[in-house]
Amino acid sequence: MSDIHSERILILDFGSQYTQLIARRVREAKVYCEIFPFNAGLEKVKAFRPKGLILSGGPSSVYDSGAPLIDKTHLDLGIPVLGICYGMQLLTHILGGLVAKSQKREYGRAELIIHKNDGLFFGIDSKLQTPNSELRSVVWMSHGDRIEKMPEGFHAIAHTDNSPTAAMADEKRRFYGVQFHPEVAHTPQGTQILRNFVYTICGCKPTWNMASFVDYSVGEIRKAVGDKQAVCGLSGGVDSSVAAVLVNKAIGKQLISIFVNNGVLRKDEAEKVQHTFKDMGLNLKYVDASSLFLERLKGVEDPEKKRKIIGNTFIEVFEREAHAAGGAEFLVQGTLYPDVIESVSFKGPSAIIKSHHNVGGLPEKMKLKLVEPLRELFKDEVRAIGREMKMPGDIIDRQPFPGPGLAIRILGEVTGPRLRILREADAIVIEEIKKAGLYKEIWQSFAVLLPIKTVGVMGDERTYENVVAIRAVTSQDGMTADWAKVPYELLGTMSNRIINEVKGVNRVVFDISSKPPSTIEWE
Numbered sequence: 001m002s003d004i005h006s007e008r009i010l011i012l013d014f015g016s017q018y019t020q021l022i023a024r025r026v027r028e029a030k031v032y033c034e035i036f037p038f039n040a041g042l043e044k045v046k047a048f049r050p051k052g053l054i055l056s057g058g059p060s061s062v063y064d065s066g067a068p069l070i071d072k073t074h075l076d077l078g079i080p081v082l083g084i085c086y087g088m089q090l091l092t093h094i095l096g097g098l099v100a101k102s103q104k105r106e107y108g109r110a111e112l113i114i115h116k117n118d119g120l121f122f123g124i125d126s127k128l129q130t131p132n133s134e135l136r137s138v139v140w141m142s143h144g145d146r147i148e149k150m151p152e153g154f155h156a157i158a159h160t161d162n163s164p165t166a167a168m169a170d171e172k173r174r175f176y177g178v179q180f181h182p183e184v185a186h187t188p189q190g191t192q193i194l195r196n197f198v199y200t201i202c203g204c205k206p207t208w209n210m211a212s213f214v215d216y217s218v219g220e221i222r223k224a225v226g227d228k229q230a231v232c233g234l235s236g237g238v239d240s241s242v243a244a245v246l247v248n249k250a251i252g253k254q255l256i257s258i259f260v261n262n263g264v265l266r267k268d269e270a271e272k273v274q275h276t277f278k279d280m281g282l283n284l285k286y287v288d289a290s291s292l293f294l295e296r297l298k299g300v301e302d303p304e305k306k307r308k309i310i311g312n313t314f315i316e317v318f319e320r321e322a323h324a325a326g327g328a329e330f331l332v333q334g335t336l337y338p339d340v341i342e343s344v345s346f347k348g349p350s351a352i353i354k355s356h357h358n359v360g361g362l363p364e365k366m367k368l369k370l371v372e373p374l375r376e377l378f379k380d381e382v383r384a385i386g387r388e389m390k391m392p393g394d395i396i397d398r399q400p401f402p403g404p405g406l407a408i409r410i411l412g413e414v415t416g417p418r419l420r421i422l423r424e425a426d427a428i429v430i431e432e433i434k435k436a437g438l439y440k441e442i443w444q445s446f447a448v449l450l451p452i453k454t455v456g457v458m459g460d461e462r463t464y465e466n467v468v469a470i471r472a473v474t475s476q477d478g479m480t481a482d483w484a485k486v487p488y489e490l491l492g493t494m495s496n497r498i499i500n501e502v503k504g505v506n507r508v509v510f511d512i513s514s515k516p517p518s519t520i521e522w523e
């Protein structure tokens, strides 16, 4: 089997918020790439066997004390190099040019005047009206320093009003630098520029696609697991589901997928998950531990305590069931690429701390080896793999759902009657959002049961009952979020239905707070 990873680009990260976007653009061009921290070391870089190197942007100035630098030997690999923003300044600095503070910071939209539309700028057409048939293209700038003197061998290939050297090239060594960010959407022709680098300058062929990834992974998983057994904690969420289906494709019945009902799942969720995965031929073990979880949650109001109880109980149940199923040596996890790069980022783990990991500690505790078939993928690539494997849209396009489930959406104590109320109300919210065709564009939409009662009137009678809040947010990654502008009509329908159909609720409110400062979940 051909190695789908043989055509590949390496991105060295110097701390830009856009580094992941560079990777996305390269992969969209069907060329495999990875991000290493700038200080990964020459040996690791060489071992990756890249056909080209991209130096990302970054917030530093090359003259800052503690600025991230690389050794010149990184440029002696005989492969093309593209420096973006800080990466370009670094290239200049290392190769003997001069970087200086610009008089004026250049931030935002700029018009790039391209000297010749070939090489890096092949196929860039002037979308702008210009008096003297100049080739102009809109780009996104974000820099304080500029190139004062290019290193020997380089010449300017584009400029802006403020930067005489907005892009430079040394075609002989195949070294390029751009002061702007081709990876962001605000540089409309940026994708073409990156593709020119990857295809024409580095000579990569577009071989990276989902079908070849599935084939490749199946082979790798078989090699790693051999004839041993693996277990997987299936939650019904996208990541663990795609990981399980992929591993199932590789080793079939050697994989036991364990689905634990923790008592705080949504309406009909346990049944749906079982149905779906049995239909897909998974060796599924369903464990109804709901009474154990609910017993332990009795009287608990503190959200962090709820999380701990649910996390620990999950580990306990999972461990017991995995042992009962026979001696597995491997644990399948749906770790994604953003988690991997976050944890190796040179900024250290403090940059983004995942406090939401519910199964942390499982592999060490159970002495299991990890199988993480999705650790090279971004979320939408995981969805594409799922589609490639013909998984139902219901699973692939699912909104995220937290491990502690409805327990952190019932403010205060989790009891049977309160769970019933929230489940019914939540099912109405989801049903109506889906009916309105908004389910996919909304990141998460759900109901929350508040710990207060309010007065209402139903018929001739005064009521004193529960309040349900509707939460709906749009987001890219859950780190920041905006409240979704759900149409009034739809809010009205949801409110009416909840009050009429869910016994025990006489008031519905809509949450109009963004994250930050509010969080997505109420607890």
Ligand code: XMP
Pocket: 307, 355, 356, 357, 358, 400, 401, 402, 403, 404, 444, 478, 479, 515, 518, 519, 520, 521, 522
């Ligand atoms: P917050 O509420 O922090 O949520 O804005 C961000 C994202 O994380 C999910 N979330 C959790 N997921 N265990 C999980 O597996 C948790 O304890 C947990 N708390 C929040 C939340 O649903 C949102 O997608």
